[in-house]
Amino acid sequence: MKKKVSPKKKMTPAIPRVGQFIYVDPSPECTGGMAKITEVQLRADGMKKVFFVKLDVHPRGFINWTNYLRSRQRMLEKKYGKVLAKYDPDDMAWSMPE
Numbered sequence: 001m002k003k004k005v006s007p008k009k010k011m012t013p014a015i016p017r018v019g020q021f022i023y024v025d026p027s028p029e030c031t032g033g034m035a036k037i038t039e040v041q042l043r044a045d046g047m048k049k050v051f052f053v054k055l056d057v058h059p060r061g062f063i064n065w066t067n068y069l070r071s072r073q074r075m076l077e078k079k080y081g082k083v084l085a086k087y088d089p090d091d092m093a094w095s096m097p098e
Contacts, residue, residue, distance in 0.1 A: 012073045016040050016053050016065050023076030024069065024085050030057040032076065033085035040065075057085045 016022065018037050026032035039054035041062060050066035063069055 012070050014066075014070070016051055016070075022053070022055075022065075022069060023073055023080060024055060024058065024063070025072070025076065026085075027058065029060065029088065030055075031086045031088055033080040033083040035085040055085075057087045059087070 013020075016037055018040055020037050021034045022037060024030065024032060024035045035055040035057045037053045038056050038059075039062075041052045041054075042049055043052055044050075045064075045067065048066075050064060052062035053065045053069070054062050
C-alpha cells in the first residue's frame with residue numbers, strides 16, 4: 001500500500017523582495033489580486049522593525065507587509081488565484097477636490 005504524500009505547503013517569505021508578486025486586497029486605488037512589489041522599506045513600528053511594500057498597482061503609498069499582508073497571502077490566493085490586480089483610477093474620485 002502506497003503512502004499518500006502531502007503537498008509541500010508554500011511558505012510566505014518573511015522578507016519581501018522587489019519584483020516579487022504578492023496578493024493584495026482591493027482598495028480605492030486598485031482591484032484585488034496579484035501585484036508586483038516595486039519598493040521595500042524597513043521601518044520602525046514602536047520597538048519593532050517591520051517591512052512596508054510599495055506595489056505597481058498602488059503607487060501612492062506603502063502597505064505594511066509584516067503585520068498585515070503577509071498573514072493574508074493564503075486567503076487572498078484562494079480568493080484571487082492567478083488574477084492580476086489592476087490600478088483603478090476611476091475609484092479615486094472620492095479623494096480629489098472639486
